[in-house]
Amino acid sequence: AAGVIQSPRHLIKEKRETATLKCYPIPRHDTVYWYQQGPGQDPQFLISFYEKMQSDKGSIPDRFSAQQFSDYHSELNMSSLELGDSALYFCASSGIKNIQYFGAGTRLSVL
């Protein structure tokens, strides 16, 4: 069965640079979620989109923005990167009911 696809899997950036993470949901899923996970921590919710509209918003920095496109894929844009942004970033998708399936994640390292 098709899963949530995230790209890239690994990303290395310098401080103050910009990064774009992409997420392709499971086919026929209309909702995407973004989570950030630091080492040894639980995933922290950033933002979600349902039918291309922002649905819920968590502790996402103003330097970050996201959107969901007409084909339901989503992109998380991160600007003015800081050392503290280094983390695993997960995308999840859901269809009917709020059953969320996660992708393999993007490991972002900010040097």
Next chain:
Amino acid sequence: QQQVKQSPQSLIVQKGGISIINCAYENTAFDYFPWYQQFPGKGPALLIAIRPDVSEKKEGRFTISFNKSAKQFSLHIMDSQPGDSATYFCAATDGETSGSRLTFGEGTQLTVNP
């Protein structure tokens, strides 16, 4: 403040034993409670989930027990195997509203010794 509290933080069991992880929540709006299994460097994988209209759900070696009045739920892993060694997260959300966030517990690192 952690809205979903999970314990223990770490757990070591012998092969064939029972692993028990507990969670408690505060927000009565939560009505869907999934458990996720995560291996290092991988994404959380949905293991089993329950809604508050039932008190127990079993899938293979994994069982969720749910106590609505106490606002607590737990994961039991029967006949634990070394391959079960991973981090387990309980979570809670509004299961009816698309886009509602998952609120996770702090996680339990399970080690099953052979």
